[in-house]
Amino acid sequence: FSYLKGSCYHLSSRTVQAHVTSVLEGETVCAQLGSRLYQPRDFQSLEYFLGFYKELLKGPEDKSRHLLGMIVKDSVIYYSNSDRAHMFDKWMEEKEINLPVGFENGCVSLDEQANIKFERCSNISIKY
Numbered sequence: 683f684s685y686l687k688g689s690c691y692h693l694s695s696r697t698v699q700a701h702v703t704s705v706l707e708g709e710t711v712c713a714q715l716g717s718r719l720y721q722p723r724d725f726q727s728l729e730y731f732l733g734f735y736k737e738l739l740k741g742p743e744d745k746s747r748h749l750l751g752m753i754v755k756d757s758v759i760y761y762s763n764s765d766r767a768h769m770f771d772k773w774m775e776e777k778e779i780n781l782p783v784g785f786e787n788g789c790v791s792l793d794e795q796a797n798i799k800f801e802r803c804s805n806i807s808i809k810y
Contacts (some may be wrong), residue, residue: 702749704803705719705749705751705753705762705789705803708749708751709751709762718751718762719749719750719751719762720750720751721750721751721752721761721762721763721767722750722767722769722770722773723769724769725769725772725773728769728770728773732792732796733796735748735792735796736795736796748791748792749789749790749791750789750790750791750792752767752770752790753787753788753789753790754781754785754786754787754788754789754790754800755786755787756786756787757781757785757786759771759774759781759790770790774798779798781800782800785800787802788800788801788802788803789801789802789803
């Protein structure tokens with residue numbers, strides 16, 4: 683666990699045991715740890731988190747993704763509790779990040795360089 687700007691974060695290890703195959707499974711594992719998947723709710727928190735994440739994962743390349751608490755449904759981004767992720771939409775607009783053309787449903791994750799990725803949940807190895 684790491685403490686960052688008033689919040690406690692637990693990034694999974696790079697072990698096979700830490701892998702999950704869906705947002706629901708990730709939420710279940712996190713709930714068992716007394717937490718939830720990260721859901722960015724303000725710009726500053728997201729920027730701090732991305733910097734922290736990138737620094738933490740320096741080292742051997744890891745091609746899996748770390749799952750965020752957001753999903754894409756019908757080309758709209760929602761937090762896993764079904765609230766619209768308006769702040770994240772605005773952040774993406776500022777960073778000029780777009781959903782891939784034709785991408786309608788899937789997971790929101792981070793790659794090993796802290797880049798936002800939109801992919802079908804079943805096609806990737808995701809971590810909580």
